[in-house]
Amino acid sequence: MKLKALRSGWRRHLRHYSRLRRKLGGGQDPKVFCLSCSDSRVSVHEIFDLGEPGSIFEVKNVGGLFTDDARSALVYSLNHLSPDFVLVLHHTRCGGYHSLGEQGVEADIRKHMVANGGLTARLRVEAYLAEHDIQLSEDDMEQLIIEEGCRMQTESVISFLKISYPKQYDRVKEGEVKILPLLYDIVSGRVLVVPERLDAGSSMKRKQL
Numbered sequence: 001m002k003l004k005a006l007r008s009g010w011r012r013h014l015r016h017y018s019r020l021r022r023k024l025g026g027g028q029d030p031k032v033f034c035l036s037c038s039d040s041r042v043s044v045h046e047i048f049d050l051g052e053p054g055s056i057f058e059v060k061n062v063g064g065l066f067t068d069d070a071r072s073a074l075v076y077s078l079n080h081l082s083p084d085f086v087l088v089l090h091h092t093r094c095g096g097y098h099s100l101g102e103q104g105v106e107a108d109i110r111k112h113m114v115a116n117g118g119l120t121a122r123l124r125v126e127a128y129l130a131e132h133d134i135q136l137s138e139d140d141m142e143q144l145i146i147e148e149g150c151r152m153q154t155e156s157v158i159s160f161l162k163i164s165y166p167k168q169y170d171r172v173k174e175g176e177v178k179i180l181p182l183l184y185d186i187v188s189g190r191v192l193v194v195p196e197r198l199d200a201g202s203s204m205k206r207k208q209l
Contacts (some may be wrong), residue, residue, distance in 0.1 A: 049091030
């Protein structure tokens, strides 16, 4: 890519969103908060076809983990923007989770994943498969690990709100704000609902959103 492409894209933005910018200049009102991965293939606006900028208050980091920056963003969103949905969106073929099974990856990536529960998710899945004597393909095992990671991050969101922001937790408990753990399949484009518990049965069938 050359700088010319960035300039052309920016000029298209100036033309296409002039009216929207005037609207957003007065403030933002996104109805979706989303915690997702930095992976370039995970474009939340495109996945959910929400189109216009300003629709999603988004935090992205390696693995889509509930880190300090994500906590700060969530608190701001819930306190000032009143979203209807909090999405914890993981995805298949995630380099962050994949790094846990590799040697020689960047130390900072592995440190980030380990510190925020990624390795725990992998160990839980390995113990579950051993206990139930289940053999899975490499892809299915990796999906289970990513799902477990998504579940753990979602649990962290809920625990954080319950302890630190009980009023916001009550909004979740009463259904005013819905927290959804989701898995985006990079290849098929499907968005799957992460099961409530670790499950390798039923041929790994998952409900779609």
